[in-house]
Amino acid sequence: MSGVLVRGCTLWDGTPGSVYCEGGKIARIYREEEPDLPPGAELIEANGGSLVPGLVDSHCHPFEYGWLKRSVDLRGTSNLTALRMRVSSGVLKAGPGDWVVGMGWDQEAFPGRTMPGRADIDDLTPSNPVALSRVCGHIGLLNTAAIRRLGLESKSGPEYERDAAGELTGIVKETALADALSALPRTTEKLSADLLSVEAEAAKLGLTALHCIVSPEGFREELSVLAGLESEGSGSLRYRVYVPSEALGFVEEKGLRSKMSGDAVRINGVKVFTDGSLGARTAALREPYADDPGNSGLLRMKDSELDDLVERADSAGYQVIVHAIGDRAVEQAVGSLSRVTGARNPRRHRIEHASLVPRDLVAKMAKHGIRAAVQPCFVTSDNWAAERLGEERARDLYPFRSMLEAGVVLSGGSDSPVEPLSPVLGMWAAMTRGGSSPGESLTLEQALALYSTGAWSNGFDELSLKVGSRADFTLFDSDIGGMHPALLRKVGVLATLIGGEAAHSFGAG
Ligand SMILES: [Zn+2]
Structure with missing residues (x-):
């Protein structure tokens, strides 16, 4: 395997440098000296563009998105x-x-x-x-x-x-x-093609890994496609897989956890639903909807049922990720998860979306080390949310900064196909929020961390930017340090390196 030299970039700490990757790892980091191109290596001229830890979408549905691409x-x-x-x-x-x-x-x-x-x-x-x-x-x-x-x-x-x-x-x-x-027909051939088309798009957008939510409807076929990916070191995306609770028996019976336990494709956990969505008024609220006073949404399970499910998955060694959008649902999720987290939450159980999170629940999440995977583009898309919730309650929507300051580990994602897959768009949304609750806006560093440090951690990938560690990088076409969000939104991706190989690159020499 020949190496790749990224020459003349702005390193993750804001200083100029170059990075040479070989054998899937960071082989050398140049800070002062001008690097020579090792024989046979590929050269990527960065022209000062920022080289950041490989971006990760920590909650998406690539099979659904692929299907959407070929459906209406x-x-x-x-x-x-x-x-x-x-x-x-x-x-x-x-x-x-x-x-x-x-x-x-x-x-x-x-x-x-x-x-x-x-x-x-x-x-x-x-x-x-x-x-x-x-x-x-x-x-x-x-x-x-x-x-x-x-x-x-x-x-x-x-x-x-x-x-x-x-x-x-x-x-x-x-x-x-x-x-x-x-009940809809699915074939693994079509699902494979769907996934490939999403992979190509994701790599162009700078994504190195996806936290892939497998669907309750098609888990057999989707898992068989994922299990068949031999993407280790081949430059394809990494997958951190989350299976629906319905699929647990199937996963155990087929021995899929040991088959899918590598650095390329790994089953991390189980996804559980507690409620629906605000748009559909099925998110479970503590108080009724402001624009539908007879309705407080739907909890999918009783507390005891969720407790059982969480305990079973936790004791089998799975990370449990719980879909919870309304404050009642978040409360239920926090209640069940806190029974198994201890103070440190070693299995990194997390709440997906965590949309309406009043201060008392932010504090409880922090206390029990419960993490969250959030979708910043929801903030800018849900511009009708204040009508659903009333102005006052809407202030507790997507309290990213409050959660970070309380010590909750956050990761960013798109929930694609609900929102576009672009992590840069998500960073922009986390920084600007379309003007809603501006006090909850994140800095560029915090927004970038959602899709890098936070997402790596929320998926059990340890981020270490040292010689010898995994070479997953996203190279932007400009230095994003201090960049205004309006400009950031338009920044391009020059190269996406996965295991030291370019899954996507412009300007490779
Ligand atoms: Zn989702």
Whole structure:
């Protein structure tokens, strides 16, 4: 394996230097002297660009994103007509009776902000079942053909929305949506291709590793694709894998934890859900929604059920990551996790999203060493959140700075495909917050740490920038030190080095 010399960069400590990587490791760091290119080595001229520890997305769904790339993309549709046009074009491409799948609609962007129903799409295709996930992934719209195909006509309960006449509207929530999606056909060939297309994009964006959330619907196929990746040292991304609790039996039975325990692909933990999303008003709140006074959201499990699940996963040696968005859900998650963390939380259990976190819960997280994986772009996207929560409660949304100052270890991510995969966009959002609760804005150093130090730590990857340690780096096209967020947002990635090899590079000599 030949080496790579990154020449003339701004090192992570802000000083000028060069770095030579060989055999997957940092072989030499030059600070004063001009390096010569070792024979056979690849040269990357940095022209002063910042070389930072490899960026990591600490919560994303690459299989879903890959699937989205080849399904009907409903993101950005601002009315029903636009949604219908995109579904129609999907129907044209589908074979007779094939599923038409779409993702990313958001009724908050529609005039009147009314939820769509199956009556709005039934005339587009009587024979193709259609399933369209809302941008949050917690609510979906099914057409009548899909309801029939899945045999849902007689289903009842809050997860199957019915109108005043008692008819299913086509809107399904939470586990009802998950059940519907699990019935969709999946092949490992398609999933592999999906993952490859996401890998290429991620490397261009400067990402060296993904904390990959495996879906409850397709874990068998997704895990088999991940297990088949022999990406050690090949320049492909690293995967830190989180499986749904439903998959635990499968993982144990197939011995997947020992098969997927390397530096390239590793099963780290178990993902557990406690609630839904604010957008869908299914996030569990201590007090009702300001704009829906009869509704406080939904907890998916009783406290005792979550306790059992957390205890079982913890004692089996898994890191437990708990999806919790509303303050009631965060409270429940903190309650269950704190039973197993001790004071130091050696398994690094963490809360995913941690959206509405009042001060008492920030303090409890810090006390028990409970970590969080947050998505800064939610702050700028959820510009309707104050209506859901009221101005006062909205001040406790995404309190990144308060959590850091209390000592909570934070990592950044995109929740892609919910938000764009770009870590730089996430850093920008963490610094600017679209103006909401500006006191919670992070500095550039803190924002960068979310996607590097924090994310490495939250995924059990020890960051050490010494000779002999793992050579995962992101090289920006300029020196980002002290850069204004507006400029940072536009900064380019010159190279992404994974295990000392360029997974992506412009200007390699
Ligand atoms: Zn997610």
